[in-house]
Amino acid sequence: MSPTDTFARFVDVVADALDDNGLDGAAIAGRAHMSRFHFDRVVSAAAGETPAAFRRRIKLERAAYHLAVTDRGVLDIAVDAGYGSHEAFTRAFARAYGRPPSSWRRSPGGRLGLEAPSGVHFHPPEGLRVPARTKVTGMELFERIVSHHVWLVGEIVDRVARLEADVLDRPIDIGIEYIDCDPTLRSATSRLIGQLAMWNAAVVGRDYDFAIECDESVSAMRGRLEVAGPEFEQLVHQLVTEGRLDESFVDAKCEQPEIRTYGGMLAHVIAFGSTRRTIVIGALASAGISDLGAGDPMSWVAEPH
Numbered sequence: 001m002s003p004t005d006t007f008a009r010f011v012d013v014v015a016d017a018l019d020d021n022g023l024d025g026a027a028i029a030g031r032a033h034m035s036r037f038h039f040d041r042v043v044s045a046a047a048g049e050t051p052a053a054f055r056r057r058i059k060l061e062r063a064a065y066h067l068a069v070t071d072r073g074v075l076d077i078a079v080d081a082g083y084g085s086h087e088a089f090t091r092a093f094a095r096a097y098g099r100p101p102s103s104w105r106r107s108p109g110g111r112l113g114l115e116a117p118s119g120v121h122f123h124p125p126e127g128l129r130v131p132a133r134t135k136v137t138g139m140e141l142f143e144r145i146v147s148h149h150v151w152l153v154g155e156i157v158d159r160v161a162r163l164e165a166d167v168l169d170r171p172i173d174i175g176i177e178y179i180d181c182d183p184t185l186r187s188a189t190s191r192l193i194g195q196l197a198m199w200n201a202a203v204v205g206r207d208y209d210f211a212i213e214c215d216e217s218v219s220a221m222r223g224r225l226e227v228a229g230p231e232f233e234q235l236v237h238q239l240v241t242e243g244r245l246d247e248s249f250v251d252a253k254c255e256q257p258e259i260r261t262y263g264g265m266l267a268h269v270i271a272f273g274s275t276r277r278t279i280v281i282g283a284l285a286s287a288g289i290s291d292l293g294a295g296d297p298m299s300w301v302a303e304p305h
Helices: 003-018 024-032 036-047 051-070 072-082 086-097 101-106 139-160 185-204 218-241 262-286 299-303
Strands: 121-123 127-129 248-250 258-261
Touching: 003 036, 003 051, 003 185, 024 036, 024 258, 051 101, 051 121, 051 248, 051 258, 072 086, 072 101, 072 139, 086 101, 139 185, 139 218, 139 262, 139 299, 185 218, 185 248, 185 262, 218 262, 248 262, 258 262
Parallel strands: none
Antiparallel strands: 121 127, 248 258
C-alpha cells in the first residue's frame, strides 16, 4: 500500500469513527493492516501531523461546529470530542481557537477549520473535507464575474449621485419576492454595497451593523464601496486560488448562527447581487439614466483586465 493509499485509508477510518472514543492508534493501524510504528510514520509524513493529533483536531473542529449551531451542553460536546472533563476540553479548545467554548458559542468566529498541512478538515454536518488532487479550472472566469459585479456597483453609485432626493427615495415597484422590502434607489444601492461588506465581515467573524444602510448618503456609499469592493475581490481571489470554495465558516449574522460554505456564499452574492443590480439599473433608466445598458457582464468577462 502506497503512502497516499495509507493516508486515504486513515482518513476513511477517522470519518467512520468520529463517535468511537475507544478507538486508539493501534486499532486504527490494524484496520490498515500495518504495524502501529510503521502506520504512524507513514501517516505523519503524509499529513504533517501524527494520527492522534489529526484525529484530535478533526474532533475539535466538529465540537466548534456543534457549539455554534446546537444548544447541546458543553460537557456533552466535550465527551463527544474525546475529553473526560469540561476543564480539559476548555483548555484544549482555547488553545486551538483562541478563546473558551462559552465565548465561541456566544459569538462564533470565522473559519471552523484549524491550520492543518494536509488540508483535511471536518465538513458539516458529519463528514470530512479532503482537498481535490487537481484544482478546478475556470477560476479566472469566476473572479472576473465578481470583479464585474463590484465595478458595476461603483458605476451605479456614480449614476445615483446625479439624482435628487425625491427620485432616490421613490419606491421601486418590483413584485419579486425575497428581494428587499419596499426598495428605493437609495436603499437598494446601499444594500448592494452592504452585501459585500456584510460577507467580508461574516467570514472573519466581525459584526456588521445593518443600521448603516438606513438613509445612507451617496458619498457614504462611495466611501464604503472603496473599502468593501477590493476586500471582497481579494477574498474571492484567495478562496478560489487556494481551492477552498467547499470549506465551511460560521455565519453569525443570523439569530441562530448558520454554517455556510464559501462557494455557497459567493453564489448567493452573485445571484442576489445581479437581481438587485437589474432592479436598480431599471430604476435608473426610469429616472432618465440609461448608459449602463442591462449591466450584462459578457463584454467585461471577454476583455483583458
